[in-house]
Amino acid sequence: AQSVSQHNHHVILSEAASLELGCNYSYGGTVNLFWYVQYPGQHLQLLLKYFSGDPLVKGIKGFEAEFIKSKFSFNLRKPSVQWSDTAEYFCAVLAGSGNTGKLIFGQGTTLQVKP
């Protein structure tokens, strides 16, 4: 079965520190990849997505992610985090073509940024 694994469940950083959140998926075919963010008390919002082309994807608020097909990974990065980045981050995979758009989510990573 397809699955998504986020290795870091809870990350605590100080402001200005660099961030990298791991995401690995298990699916050998065509994948579309997403990172969503959920700020406290809010709904999920899209940070960035990868469908094809340049494997380095830039999203909103200075976030980026790199798709490495050989490693089945799509890690999220930000060079310098801010207190306002405190949130829960979800990696998701849309697996296969011509499917029904079923996203498979990772367990989520809670990021706490200390001022």
Added chain:
Amino acid sequence: NAGVTQTPKFRVLKTGQSMTLLCAQDMNHEYMYWYRQDPGMGLRLIHYSVGEGTTAKGEVPDGYNVSRLKKQNFLLGLESAAPSQTSVYFCASSYRAAGPYEQYFGPGTRLTVT
């Protein structure tokens, strides 16, 4: 555009009671989804719909039913609530299933079953 809206925002039920959660979208999206979010488990798909009048089971459909009588609405029903259904429920919609089309999420409904 309001995007995706959900009603109600909070609800407390007793075991065995029934309720319906309403999701509405004003983006003319074909595809709609219901997820539940539980700590440490991410989001899991309950049911989904690929168009008006059609529904299908997701990963965790037991204990839930859905209906999509109108394109813009997707209802999630609990016929006999159980404490295991205590969760936060999110509705989402997308224009297409595949391709560069993301899912847009509603604000969520926090349900507690006692």
